[in-house]
Amino acid sequence: MTSPTIVLVHGAFADAASFAPVTRMLLDRGFRVVVPAVPNRSLLGDSAYIRSVVEEIDGPVLLAGHSYGGAVITVAGAAENVVGLVYISGYALDEGESLGQLQGGFPDSDLASNLIYTPFPIEGAEPGTDVSVNVDAFPDIFAAGVDRDVAEVLAVSQRPLAALAFGEPAPVAAWKTKPGWGIVSSADRTINPDVERFGYQRAGLRGVIEIDAPHLVMRSHPAEVTAVITDAIAELG
Template sequence: MSSPTIVLVHGAFADAASWAPVTQRLLAAGHRVVVPPVYNRSLAADAASIRAVVEGIDGPVLLAGHSYGGAVITVAGVAENVAGLVYVAGYALDEGESLGRLQGGFPDSDLASALVYTPFPVPGGEPGTDVSVDVDKFPEVFAAGLDPAEAAVLAVSQRPLTAVAFGEPASVAAWKTKPGWGIVSSADRTINPDVERFGYQRAGLRSVVEIDGPHLVMRTHPDAVVAVLTEALAALS
């Protein structure tokens, strides 16, 4: 089998640029990489969008998801050409389980008290609700470990997630049929690290690495993240 194309899926309150340090290193090493946008409108819609990207790629795919992106790859990862999954400080949901339900079994992270709810218009329907992180709290809660000036930029350019996505159950769980690898950010203040550990253990991932890093571990520890992706590639090639 040819070496898989790596598809990097970002999470809520971020965008594709959150993977930039990892993307740069993978490209420099000669890997094929795709970093698509996640629209953060609903889990089903986001997973369908990513699955369409994956199915448009010729050959096998290694699908990696950060944070909410972990929930997205859990659903999108059932695409036939997905060879493996990598969770990076992510949610490994079970079939029928929502983000809220998984998180509800553990103490809240600092994120819970830093969320802001804003209505947005829905053509022909009731307004929806966007969830974002308080700009003043974003640097310490979501972007801990980054240069303060960089964190400030990320805070004012974050991509919100609709409130409905928190309660929407995963329709499938790709880890039941696809091999997986996981990274726990042990200093994560956005997701309780025990949520990550529990999901990974339940999924029976082949390997789980603990990194003493914050939520945006792919920006603060890109070499360590690349090492896990490379390990997965080697196992699948």
């Protein structure tokens, strides 16, 4: 099989730059990499957008999704040219399940009490609600393990997630037909690590590793994340 293009899908409260260290390592090893900007407006809309990016790529694609990006690749991964999924501190939703439902089965993480809700205008409709992380809490909860100066920049440049995304059920679960791998961040304060473990076990992922790392594991442990991605490609042959 032709070596797949690696599409890195960021999560909520972050952007494509959250993958910068891993992106650099993959490029240095000669892989083709695409790191699209996720709109963070709705699970269905975001998944449709990422799927459209994937389907424009000639040849096979390995999708790697961080956090909310895991939910996105669960749906977008149904694209025919997707050959594998890598979940990085992510949500592996089941078909018909929403983020809120999966998270609701476990105790809240420290993030829950540090979320900010802000209305935003929608032309011709009622205002929507943006969800973001309290800027003061962001470095310790969302970006723990990242250099403080960098974390403070990430805090003020975060991409909010529309509240709509939390309640939308996944119309498909690509892990039912595509092989998958997973990384659990065992020191995660943004997603309860048990949410990650449960989703991965239910999905029957081929390989799951635990890293004693915070939520932004691809920032704090880029070499380990890169290794999971490249090992998945090697296993795919």
